[in-house]
Amino acid sequence: MNFSDEFKDKSVVITGAAGGLGKQTAIQYAAAGAKIVIGDLKIEQGQETAALMNASHPDCARFIHLDVTDRESVDALFKEAQETFGTVDILVNSAGISGQGFKPFGRIDLESWDLAYEVNVKGIVNCCKAALDIFVPKKAGKIVNVSSVSGRKPTPGLIHYAASKAAVNNLSQTLAQEVARFNINVNVVCPGWIWTPIYDESEPVKQMAQKLGKTPREFFLDMVDRYCPLKREQTEEDIANVILFLSSEAARNITGQAINVDGGSVMS
Numbered sequence: 001m002n003f004s005d006e007f008k009d010k011s012v013v014i015t016g017a018a019g020g021l022g023k024q025t026a027i028q029y030a031a032a033g034a035k036i037v038i039g040d041l042k043i044e045q046g047q048e049t050a051a052l053m054n055a056s057h058p059d060c061a062r063f064i065h066l067d068v069t070d071r072e073s074v075d076a077l078f079k080e081a082q083e084t085f086g087t088v089d090i091l092v093n094s095a096g097i098s099g100q101g102f103k104p105f106g107r108i109d110l111e112s113w114d115l116a117y118e119v120n121v122k123g124i125v126n127c128c129k130a131a132l133d134i135f136v137p138k139k140a141g142k143i144v145n146v147s148s149v150s151g152r153k154p155t156p157g158l159i160h161y162a163a164s165k166a167a168v169n170n171l172s173q174t175l176a177q178e179v180a181r182f183n184i185n186v187n188v189v190c191p192g193w194i195w196t197p198i199y200d201e202s203e204p205v206k207q208m209a210q211k212l213g214k215t216p217r218e219f220f221l222d223m224v225d226r227y228c229p230l231k232r233e234q235t236e237e238d239i240a241n242v243i244l245f246l247s248s249e250a251a252r253n254i255t256g257q258a259i260n261v262d263g264g265s266v267m268s
């Protein structure tokens, strides 16, 4: 989707943007004229992503090491973002983990529950707090949180992940109500099935596929075929398009919404 100069000189913080959906979103914001701070745990990959973007759009991107679970790390990133690009206009929370997936409830240990909530929920809380310190005084700002269709339906085998994503949906909608009076929009994108490192590098996915005599990619495509009425996987671009739309002026009257981009697997 072409947003041409829609985001010219807007400053965007994207967490988890070293790879996957966050990286693609960063690339699309750059093409639409934005300045982007890429925050991620993965230093080498994050630097490569920033270099790639700066090669096509000079000085558009900066990588800053970030652990969303650590409030000090989050505050430091927002401080540096303001120093580098003057302000922050948009926050996209894409950092997330699926953790120790595809196990029944009884075999998911408490550390996995803690980690899913620390990264997927508390990480968003930390980043929203830092962003709102900037957005509220200027009475402007957009937040887009990346959740999952797992947060909208029972997801056996991924209960800790699904519950954490359901929390993201509710916290985003409650926050949207609270900050609407400051002209701040908070929305959620719920991706369905996208082949990113979250699958590719997942040990549980590899093990499940192996048990069925399939490659991880074949296993993934089987799930797409089974669960998506449109019978096609979604792409990183599909998700980035919706994130950019939700943070654009065209969506100024949309807030507190959770949009599924999932080929129709969840219709509510």
Ligand SMILES: NC(=O)c1ccc[n+]([C@@H]2O[C@H](COP(=O)([O-])OP(=O)(O)OC[C@H]3O[C@@H](n4cnc5c(N)ncnc54)[C@H](O)[C@@H]3O)[C@@H](O)[C@H]2O)c1
Pocket: 015, 016, 017, 018, 019, 020, 021, 022, 039, 040, 041, 042, 066, 067, 068, 069, 094, 095, 096, 097, 098, 119, 123, 146, 147, 148, 149, 190, 191, 192, 193, 194, 195, 196, 197, 198, 199
């Ligand atoms: N890929 C899918 O099919 C899919 C489906 C539904 C939802 N999602 C959600 O989309 C988001 C992005 O996922 P992805 O598929 O791009 O996965 P990904 O693994 O490629 O990207 C996630 C990024 O988050 C970073 N990250 C993890 N913990 C962090 C922390 N504590 N601090 C900072 N960064 C951290 C990782 O280093 C990684 O670069 C996640 O929130 C995920 O739950 C993905």
